[in-house]
Amino acid sequence: MSSHYMEDGPMKHRILVAAIAATLSFSLGACKEETKLAVKEVEKAESTQLTSSDALITPAEKAAKEFKGKIDIDIRKSKADWEPYMPKAAPSDAPNVLIVLYDDTGLAAWSPYGGAINMPTLDKIAENGLTYTQFHTTALCSPTRSTLLTGRNHHVNGFASISEATNGFPGQHGRLPEQTATMAEVLQENGWSTFWVGKNHNLPETDVAEGASRKSWPLQQGFDRFYGFLGGETNNWYPDLVEDNHFIDQPYMPEDGYHLSKDLADQAIKMIRNQKASNPSKPWFMWFNPGANHAPHHSPKDYADKYKGVFDDGYEVYREWVLERMKKRGIVPATTKLTPINPMPKDMADPNDAVRPWDSLSADEKKLFVRMAEVYAGFSEYTDAQVGRMIDYLEKSKQLENTIILYAADNGASGEGTPNGSVNENKFFNGWPDKMEENMKYLDVLGGPETYNHYPTGWAAAFSSPFQMFKRYSQFAGGTGDPLVISWPKGIKARGELRHQYHHSVDIVPTILELTGLEMPEVFKGVPQYPLNGVSMAYSFDATPDAKTQKEVQYYTMFGTRGIWKDGWKAVAMHAPFGKGNFEHDRWELYNVEEDRSESTDLSAQYPEKLEALKKEWYKQAQENLVLPLDDRTPLEILTTYRPTTEKKRERFIYFPDTAPVPEGVAANVRGRSYKILANVEITKGSDGVLFAHGSRFGGHSLFIKDGKLNYVYNFLGIDPEQKFTSKEKLKPGKYTLGVEFIKESSGKHGESIGKAKLYIDDKVVAEGPMRTQPGKFTLSGDGLCIGYDSGDAVSKEYQSPGRFKGGNIDFVGITVEGTDYIDLEQEARRMLMKH
DSSP states (O other), rough: OGGGGGGGOTHHHHHHHHHHHHHHHHHHTTHHHHHHHHHHHHHHHHHHHHHHOOGGGGGGHHHEEEEEEOOSSGGOOOBBGGGGGGOOOOTTTTEEEEEEESSSSSSSSSSGGGOSSSHHHHHHHHHHHHEEEEOOSSHHHHHHHHHHHHHTTTTTTSSSEEEEGSSTTTTTTTTTTTTSSHHHHHHHHOOOEEEEEEOOOOGGGGGSSSSSTTTGGGGGTTTEEEEEEEESOOOOSSOEEEETTTOOOOSSSSGGTTTTTHHHHHHHHHHHHHHHHTTTEEEEEEEEEEEHHHHHHHHHHHHHTTTTTTOOOOOOOHHHHHHHHHHTTSOOOOOOOOOOSSSSSSTTOOGGOOOOOGGGGGGHHHHHHHHHHHHHHHHHHHHHHHHHHHHHHHHHTTTTEEEEEEEEEEOOOTTTTTTOOOBTTTHHHTTOOOOHHHHHTGGTTTTSTOOOOOOOOOHHHTTTTSSSSSSOOOHHHHHHHHEEEOTTTTTTOOOOOEEOOOOOGGGGHHHHHHHHTOOOOOOEEEOOOOOOOOOOOGGHHHHHHTOOOOOOEEEEEEEEEEEEEEETEEEEEEOSSSOOOOGGGGOOEETTTTOOOOOOOOOOTTOOOHHHHHHHHHHHHHHHOOOOOOOOOOOOHTSOOOOOOOOOOOEEEEEEESSOOBBBBTOOTTTTSOEEEEEEEEEEEEEEEEEEEEEEETTTEEEEEETTTEEEEOOOOOSSSSSEEOOOOOOOSEEEEEEEEEEEEOOOTOOOOEEEEEEEEEEEEEEEEEEOOSOOOSSOOOOBBBBSSSSOOOOOOOTTTEEEEOOEEEEEEEEESSSHHHHHHHHHHHHHHHHH
């Protein structure tokens, strides 16, 4: 046996396993054929090790093997050979690939499926391609997106949940393993340009920072260019933007016509146009991920107004109306039943996911809920119009004919707006109930910069019709059933047809690889790769609409919910997300999905053996795909779980001016505790502006000078009035330590901290009073901690963003969450101030 078998390397584990298998086969008296097969596996592993490791060959040996020219001491007598050093070119006439991936959209929302939301661009693509009626996802964004990146199941990718909910387990860590090369990496290595525009949400929250590792950022995952946002959502009027490997400010403001969907389309067209200007023969792959339809539902008013009157009859009537349209279009069988709007058992149902019957609503509530649906629809159509500009460009530039287009969504409609809807979705993630009187104040500006709105659960159930539940509920098609339209004018003969084959987001990568003539390598950059979990859908292009699917099995798990589909049957655990536990006592139901598309009729009593077999299959899949442990804790518990960083845990933080916003995941954490903020500042005549700010108008706090007076505002989830503390006297020129102290005294009903705030100029208290602080984060992503300005959307109504500090100098701002008295810290800060 060669000596390199004893060395550490990417193939060591596989080699040892094969060697052990060979030894066991021999010692147990196995047949010679089995022994030969095992030995061949060892030889194959050895060969792979040799070809994949540059450490086993010298530079001279490598050159002698590859170089076919001639080398003399004189270049005039030498002959060059460029072939070993040129990047691999894609096959001639290779197709472009465009994936358009929306967020939070159920099967019953869009016009090609019979929904009320007009999608002219998608309609056009569907007329020229195929509409899939049984396409499924993981029921949540980050996990689904990971499957679309790698072609492996979401737990194999380390994405059991969203990237803000990572944990220290094999299937939950939130970093794509080296053994799961992305489709972009494969395409890039084979001559495609690769572009990612829009939402990311596939790197740990702690990596969304200037000083953090960029290993999981798009440019390190096989993409040549990136323009978009790294978190799970962003304000569409004031987005948190990244270009390539660095944070940037948005190019212009809402008052000048800015909207994220428009900006993303502009950037996408620009990337392709620039690529074609220099490399016109090179194909490209673009992953276009708009913020739509994820909350906040931000729509230009004229688009929302298009839907006046469309949703006036309410979500229950909509469910009945859209099911009939889906039947007529052939999206679902004519025998499909409408499931109950509140299907979960009472002992398991989550009150936050309940749907209030339309007839039980007041007139004001109906008015508000209708407008929320109109805004959502306007947001969706407006974004489709921006995609339309991209399609128009491809058509005019003669690229559309040979472009594979996949237009889809990543999970069912979202129920995170709770039964009453919300003008500030962050209340959901803080466990804070919405009040109707608060929401009604914003009726006329819904969808504008003044709101961070989300419709109520009733519309989530409606847009996910005819299925049970919605996003997060992975056991039901209401959470996993999504639109998918595929078009490729040059490669797909069928036009305007339906396909009913059962498939999953994990099947997209194998499909694209087959269409581009590529394979996922067994070894990529020296690392052995996990096999693809998906199967190609390309066979369905020329198949009949009802041809048998080539997919055999798919497990589902999210926030403690779970189910499994196999050969047309589906078993589901009747378990709700968040806070239930007791998984061993779950009650399971059984559906024949081939005949019962909406999963309406439980057959577990009729086929108990079938149910038990599927339950065993779920546990088998869970073991193979790193699924356990299950996590159904509350959103507040999950999002506030401690997650380590490369930085040591600390209680004191020092921040300096003129730095990029510090994301909340790595910034000073003041949640649920007493804290102090101190700023060493030199004041001159006319000093004004923000000293410190973190968050936005939808939750945050800010220390600033206005009209010569010191101010501190804590904006509690955007609920009026702002908690404001102001000094009575103006600051005179000089050096000061300015600060605020919050002393927690108790916890409120919903986990909020209740206590007293004190505003300081040096060691003197200049304002004080009662105050409460949020139990959870200021934002799910974006609006980080800033010194000397306020990024994005301003925390307080008292100033306009960015509110840059002027007329003086900020030395630094310190934040502490330790127990030291404010006076002691102030004196320490004063001593530092005197040194400068």
